[in-house]
Amino acid sequence: MLQSVPNTVWSWRDTAGQAPSVEQQCRRFRFTPVIGDLRSPVYFRCNGSLTTGDKGRQRRRTALYKKPVSNGVKPDFIRITPTPLASKALSNSDQHSVFYTLSQSRSVIVEYGHDSNTDMFQIGRSTETLIDFVVTDTTPGNCSTGGLHTTQSTISRFACRISCERDPPYSARIYAAGFDSSKNIFLGERAAKWRTPDGLMDGLTTNGVLVMHPRQGFSDGSVPGVWREISVCGNVYALRETRSAQQRGKLVENESNVLQDGSLIDLCGATLLWRTTEGLDKAPTLKHLEALRQEFNAARPQCPVGFNTLAFPSLEQCNVVVKKQPWVYISCGHVHGYHSWGCRPEAGGGAGTERECPLCRRVGPYVPLWMGCEAGSYLDAGPPSHAFCPCGHVCSAKTVKYWARILLPHGTHDFHAACPFCATWLTGDKGYIKLIYQGPVD
Structure with a gap:
C-alpha cells in the first residue's frame, strides 16, 4: 500500500514504521496491490501479507512521504532532431527527457524541467533504486514463488509515476511510464504517439496503464466506474481495441488523471488500490x-x-x-x-x-x-x-x-x-x- 503523507519533513518510510503523531496530522495516500492480471506466475501478495515478508521496496503496501527536496518534473522544452543526434542528447543524466521515435531518421525530444511544487514517485518491476515501489505479477490464489522477476512479465520495468503536490490540496496525479536510470522515457517507432493541440508530444506505453475511478467514492454507496487509459503526459483516453494496439482510444476531456479514494490502477500484471486519508479514516483497521x-x-x-x-x-x-x-x-x-x-x-x-x-x-x-x-x-x-x-x-x-x-x-x-x-x-x-x-x- 503506498501512502503519501505531506508533513513538515517527508522521507521514504513504510507502514511498518512509526505512524505520524496527532501533531503531524496530514493527508495520506495509500496504494494496495490488490489483484492483477491472472496470467503471470509470480504471486504478488497473499491476503494482506507477502509470504517472503514485507521488506525492501517490494511490499503489499508502501508509504510515500514528502521528500526533503522536491524531485518533481514538468514538460519544459520540445525539439525535433535526427534520431542519431537525439541518442547523444539523451546521454545527459542530469536532464529528464521523453524520447519519441517517429522514424529511423526523425525523433522528438521533450525535455522536462524541475517542478518545485511536486514530488515524483515511480512504480515498476525494476529493482533499481529510482523505483519507489517494486511490483511483481500476481498469481491467483497462490503464494509467491519468491522471485522479484518473471521472464514472461507484462509489467513494465518503469510502469508509471505519480506526482504529488507538496502543498494543499495535495493532489496526486498518475502518468504512464517512469524515467529510467538515465532519467529518460523511450517510446519506440511502433508505440502509439501523437502531437497534442498545445504543441507537445504524447503517447501510450506498450501494455498501457489503466485507471478506474469509483463513483461516489470508496464507501458504502460506491459504484464501479469505467476503465480508462492514462498517457505519458497524464491525459485520459478510452481503452484501445486491444491492450497493445497502436491506435489510441478517444480522448475523454471531462476526466482527469487525479487519483481518488478507491481508484484502481492496472499495470497489466498487477492492480493497485489507491486510498486517501479521508477514506482511510472511515475504513476499518x-x-x-x-x-x-x-x-x-x-x-x-x-x-x-x-x-x-x-x-x-x-x-x-x-x-x-x-x-x-x-x-x-x-x-x-x-x-x-x-x-x-x-x-x-x-x-x-x-x-x-x-x-x-x-x-x-x-x-x-x-x-x-x-x-x-x-x-x-x-x-x-x-x-x-x-x-x-x-x-x-x-x-x-x-x-x-x-x-x-x-x-x-x-x-x-x-x-x-x-x-x-x-x-x-x-x-x-x-x-x-x-x-x-x-x-x-x-
Missing part, C-alpha cells in the same frame, strides 16, 4: 477486523452435523488451516466444520472437491473460510457474513458485493471479477455466497 474475528468466535458457531465449535484462526495465521476452521459448501452457503464424508465418487477429498451438503443435498465445492485481512479493501466494518466464490475469503456484505461488480483487466481485451484478497477469478451467478451459520446448541 486491522484492529476492527480482529474485533470482528473475536466477536464471531465468541458467538460459538457450530457445525450443524458434528456439533463442534467453529472459530477463525488469528489474522497472523490466515493461511493455515486449523482444527476449528469453518468450511463452507459454495453451492448453498451452509457452514460446517471439516469432515470427510459427502465426496462425489468421481472426486478426491481435498479442498475444493465437489461434495454434497448434508443439509440441503446441493453439490458443489467444499472449501475453508478465511478472514479477508487486507483492511484497505473493505468498504465498511460489517460482520463477516459473505464469502467470495470459490476461494472462501470472508468479509462484509457491502464489500463482497462491490468487488464482485468490478471487472478487472486480463490479457489483451478480457475482463474478469476477482477476489481482492487472493486474485482468484470469481465463479457462480454472483461471485459470492451468503454464509449460513448455526449457533451453539447449548
Whole structure:
C-alpha cells in the first residue's frame, strides 16, 4: 500500500514504521496491490501479507512521504532532431527527457524541467533504486514463488509515476511510464504517439496503464466506474481495441488523471488500490477486523452435523488451516466444520472437491473460510457474513458485493471479477455466497 503523507519533513518510510503523531496530522495516500492480471506466475501478495515478508521496496503496501527536496518534473522544452543526434542528447543524466521515435531518421525530444511544487514517485518491476515501489505479477490464489522477476512479465520495468503536490490540496496525479536510470522515457517507432493541440508530444506505453475511478467514492454507496487509459503526459483516453494496439482510444476531456479514494490502477500484471486519508479514516483497521474475528468466535458457531465449535484462526495465521476452521459448501452457503464424508465418487477429498451438503443435498465445492485481512479493501466494518466464490475469503456484505461488480483487466481485451484478497477469478451467478451459520446448541 503506498501512502503519501505531506508533513513538515517527508522521507521514504513504510507502514511498518512509526505512524505520524496527532501533531503531524496530514493527508495520506495509500496504494494496495490488490489483484492483477491472472496470467503471470509470480504471486504478488497473499491476503494482506507477502509470504517472503514485507521488506525492501517490494511490499503489499508502501508509504510515500514528502521528500526533503522536491524531485518533481514538468514538460519544459520540445525539439525535433535526427534520431542519431537525439541518442547523444539523451546521454545527459542530469536532464529528464521523453524520447519519441517517429522514424529511423526523425525523433522528438521533450525535455522536462524541475517542478518545485511536486514530488515524483515511480512504480515498476525494476529493482533499481529510482523505483519507489517494486511490483511483481500476481498469481491467483497462490503464494509467491519468491522471485522479484518473471521472464514472461507484462509489467513494465518503469510502469508509471505519480506526482504529488507538496502543498494543499495535495493532489496526486498518475502518468504512464517512469524515467529510467538515465532519467529518460523511450517510446519506440511502433508505440502509439501523437502531437497534442498545445504543441507537445504524447503517447501510450506498450501494455498501457489503466485507471478506474469509483463513483461516489470508496464507501458504502460506491459504484464501479469505467476503465480508462492514462498517457505519458497524464491525459485520459478510452481503452484501445486491444491492450497493445497502436491506435489510441478517444480522448475523454471531462476526466482527469487525479487519483481518488478507491481508484484502481492496472499495470497489466498487477492492480493497485489507491486510498486517501479521508477514506482511510472511515475504513476499518486491522484492529476492527480482529474485533470482528473475536466477536464471531465468541458467538460459538457450530457445525450443524458434528456439533463442534467453529472459530477463525488469528489474522497472523490466515493461511493455515486449523482444527476449528469453518468450511463452507459454495453451492448453498451452509457452514460446517471439516469432515470427510459427502465426496462425489468421481472426486478426491481435498479442498475444493465437489461434495454434497448434508443439509440441503446441493453439490458443489467444499472449501475453508478465511478472514479477508487486507483492511484497505473493505468498504465498511460489517460482520463477516459473505464469502467470495470459490476461494472462501470472508468479509462484509457491502464489500463482497462491490468487488464482485468490478471487472478487472486480463490479457489483451478480457475482463474478469476477482477476489481482492487472493486474485482468484470469481465463479457462480454472483461471485459470492451468503454464509449460513448455526449457533451453539447449548
